[in-house]
Amino acid sequence: MKIAVDNTATLEELGAAAQAIGVEIPVVVELNVGMNRAGVEPGSTAVALAGAVHEQDGLRLAGMMAWEGHTLDIQDDDARAGAIQQCIGQLAASVQAGRDAGLPVEIVSCGGSGTMDVTMHQPEVTEIQAGGAIFGDATYQMWGVPTDPALFGQAVVTSRPAPDRIITDAGFKTLPGMERQPKAVSLDNVVNISASAEHGVITLSEPNTSVQVGDVLDFIVGYGDATVFLHDAMYGVRDGIVETVWQVSGRGKLR
Amino acid sequence: MKIAVDNTATLEELGAAAQAIGVEIPVVVELNVGMNRAGVEPGSTAVALAGAVHEQDGLRLAGMMAWEGHTLDIQDDDARAGAIQQCIGQLAASVQAGRDAGLPVEIVSCGGSGTMDVTMHQPEVTEIQAGGAIFGDATYQMWGVPTDPALFGQAVVTSRPAPDRIITDAGFKTLPGMERQPKAVSLDNVVNISASAEHGVITLSEPNTSVQVGDVLDFIVGYGDATVFLHDAMYGVRDGIVETVWQVSGRGKLR
Numbered sequence: 001m002k003i004a005v006d007n008t009a010t011l012e013e014l015g016a017a018a019q020a021i022g023v024e025i026p027v028v029v030e031l032n033v034g035m036n037r038a039g040v041e042p043g044s045t046a047v048a049l050a051g052a053v054h055e056q057d058g059l060r061l062a063g064m065m066a067w068e069g070h071t072l073d074i075q076d077d078d079a080r081a082g083a084i085q086q087c088i089g090q091l092a093a094s095v096q097a098g099r100d101a102g103l104p105v106e107i108v109s110c111g112g113s114g115t116m117d118v119t120m121h122q123p124e125v126t127e128i129q130a131g132g133a134i135f136g137d138a139t140y141q142m143w144g145v146p147t148d149p150a151l152f153g154q155a156v157v158t159s160r161p162a163p164d165r166i167i168t169d170a171g172f173k174t175l176p177g178m179e180r181q182p183k184a185v186s187l188d189n190v191v192n193i194s195a196s197a198e199h200g201v202i203t204l205s206e207p208n209t210s211v212q213v214g215d216v217l218d219f220i221v222g223y224g225d226a227t228v229f230l231h232d233a234m235y236g237v238r239d240g241i242v243e244t245v246w247q248v249s250g251r252g253k254l255r
Numbered sequence: 256m257k258i259a260v261d262n263t264a265t266l267e268e269l270g271a272a273a274q275a276i277g278v279e280i281p282v283v284v285e286l287n288v289g290m291n292r293a294g295v296e297p298g299s300t301a302v303a304l305a306g307a308v309h310e311q312d313g314l315r316l317a318g319m320m321a322w323e324g325h326t327l328d329i330q331d332d333d334a335r336a337g338a339i340q341q342c343i344g345q346l347a348a349s350v351q352a353g354r355d356a357g358l359p360v361e362i363v364s365c366g367g368s369g370t371m372d373v374t375m376h377q378p379e380v381t382e383i384q385a386g387g388a389i390f391g392d393a394t395y396q397m398w399g400v401p402t403d404p405a406l407f408g409q410a411v412v413t414s415r416p417a418p419d420r421i422i423t424d425a426g427f428k429t430l431p432g433m434e435r436q437p438k439a440v441s442l443d444n445v446v447n448i449s450a451s452a453e454h455g456v457i458t459l460s461e462p463n464t465s466v467q468v469g470d471v472l473d474f475i476v477g478y479g480d481a482t483v484f485l486h487d488a489m490y491g492v493r494d495g496i497v498e499t500v501w502q503v504s505g506r507g508k509l510r
Contacts, residue, residue: 006414009468037456038414038422159261159293167293173484174509178427197480201292213264225452229428230485232507252487252506254429 002062002107004030006040008049011056018058026062027053028107031094033087035070042066042090047098054103063107064098066091067129072114072143084118092124114143135224138180149220151234153182153227155200157215163207168200168217175200175219178226182219187211257317257362259285261295263304266311273313281317282308283362286349288342290325297321297345298352305353305360318362319353321346322384327369327398339373347379369398390479393435404475406489408437408482410455412470418462423455423472430455430474433481437474442466448474 005011005027018025029050032039040046046064054061068087074080091110098105108126111119113133120128133140135151155170166187172195175182181193189206211217221227228234229251236244260266260282273280284305287294295301301319309316323342329335346365353360363381366374368388375383388395390406410425421442427450430437436448444461466472476482483489484506491499 006416007468010413013469032416036417036420037451037454038416040416158265161261161287161293161295162291165291172433172481178433196292199292213262214268226427230507231509252485254486 002026002028004028004065005053006030006032006038006049008052011049011052011059015056015058024058024060027059028063028065028109029053029061031064031066031091033066033068033090033110034083035067037067037069039066042094043097046094047101047103050098050103050105051101061104063105063109063126064091064095065107065109065127065129067112068110068115068119069112072112081118084115085122088119088122088125092122095124113140113145113147117144132224135221137221137224137227138183139223139225142180151221151224151227152185153219153221155217155219157211157213157217158199160209160211160213163209164204166202166204166208166211166217168202169198170200170219171195171198173197173230175221176226176230177222179223182222185218185220187217257281257283259283259320260304260308261285261287261293263307266304266307266314270311270313279313279315282314283318283320283364284308284316286319286321286346288321288323288345288365289338290322292322292324294321297349301349302353302356302358305358306356309358316359318360318364318381319346319350320362320364320382320384322367323365323370323374324367327367336373339370340377343374343377343380347377350379368395368400368402372399387479390476392476392479392482393438394478394480397435406476406479406482407440408474408476410472410474412466412468412472413454415464415466415468418464419459421457421459421463421466421472423457424453425455425474426450426453428452428485430476431481431485432477434478437477440473440475442472 003025029046030039031042031046040049050061053059068084071080071083074083095105095108108124111128113130116128116130119125133145133147136147136149153175155168157166158169159167177195184190189204191205192203194201231248234246235242258280284301285294286297286301295304305316308314323339326335326338329338350360350363363379366383368385371383371385374380388400388402391402391404408430410423412421413424414422432450439445444459446460447458449456486503489501490497
């Protein structure tokens with residue numbers, strides 16, 4: 001396990017905690033390469049923080065990382081690739097400056113599922129942080145990730161109030177529509193899926209009377225990042241047989 | 256406990272289940288008065304279903320209900336009140352038609368926190384379903400509900416990457432921005448609060464260097480309906496003392 005830092009306050013607390021229990025924690029310095037969330041600025045600021053990590057008892061400087069997540073919204077492929085390369089260039093330059101200053105910057109980590117097609121070809125990069133793509137959900141599909149859908153939710157039809165409307169028991173507590181709506185696997189003419197707390201409302205462009213109350217519908221989840229933590233367990237299914245159950249052990253660990 | 260139905264399929268299953276264990280389940284017929292979610296159409300369709308409930312062994316017809324939730328978006332007070340009264344008029348007429356047909360329609364239930372200021376004055380109504388207003392969250396405030404804020408989330412400042420940006424450990428898994436963003440209780444000049452999975456990003460209109468990494472910030476939650484189920488427990492606090500802990504026992508009961 002490694003910890004990313006972007007400030008000296010947490011650095012000193014981490015170092016003190018590590019020393020108190022007699023361990024050394026590997027630390028990567030987090031850079032802001034344009035997403036404007038967490039992260040120190042690239043260049044001299046990043047090198048200075050890397051130096052402070054290196055000097056801090058209880059910690060071991062392991063590398064630098066960045067997340068170029070803001071490039072996901074760029075539609076044009078060439079423009080997107082260029083923006084990603086520009087981000088990784090800032091990371092690589094900071095790494096080089098750190099090494100030039102004698103710091104042991106080994107890990108150069110970046111990327112995510114939506115940028116790995118570009119970042120994996122940058123020679124300076126040693127590690128890609130892609131994870132979400134494994135589910136191939138509707139949001140990662142939107143971002144052009146070529147993995148197959150692997151995470152599904154089921155809903156039971158609880159009401160058929162009109163031929164163009166199906167009501168299910170899966171609202172935003174089960175199949176959230178954040179980023180992207182879930183996709184019905186075997187249902188045609190779906191215009192929209194909206195979610196109240198415990199109601200899913202599927203609007204159809206053509207009348208349908210074959211879907212009945214009590215039917216079970218499968219959905220590709222809209223966004224795995226916004227779905228997995230809502231559930232206590234995931235079921236591993238192969239050829240229609242449940243082979244394993246994975247508890248979502250991190251769920252609710254918010255304090 | 257009562258159960259709302261809007262179709263005969265669940266009616267028959269409910270009746271069979273009730274008979275199998277030797278109980279009688281009180282049932283209300285759910286009407287669609289314009290929200291276009293679940294519910295049978297008012298008038299003769301609703302009366303026919305109420306009659307079917309009355310005839311079903313294992314069930315007892317208890318009343319009729321509706322939810323005029325679509326009126327929440329009407330900004331003008333008079334127009335909103337008129338729309339709500341029109342909805343309740345449809346419910347009341349269906350109830351009267353049921354009673355005229357000899358059916359024991361006792362409960363006339365409708366409303367929610369955002370409409371109760373109107374529905375509580377309709378003489379036909381016997382029950383209001385208001386609940387969410389107890390938290391006085393940002394969404395219910397938007398809907399004009401006059402209750403005080405009573406549900407708060409806490410977040411720890413994990414990063415101060417720029418004077419106009421505060422990063423916290425509360426993303427959409429903790430303090431979701433669905434319907435309405437959370438509101439910082441004691442933080443001025445907040446332009447926007449956005450949420451990644453585990454990052455909250457607070458953008459300020461004025462530089463702020465007094466908020467430090469490690470500080471704890473309180474937030475009025477954006478929407479209690481979208482927040483409570485994400486947590487394992489709620490803490491009842493009076494005068495700064497935790498007096499009780501309520502487990503969120505329904506959380507995760509999705510199967």
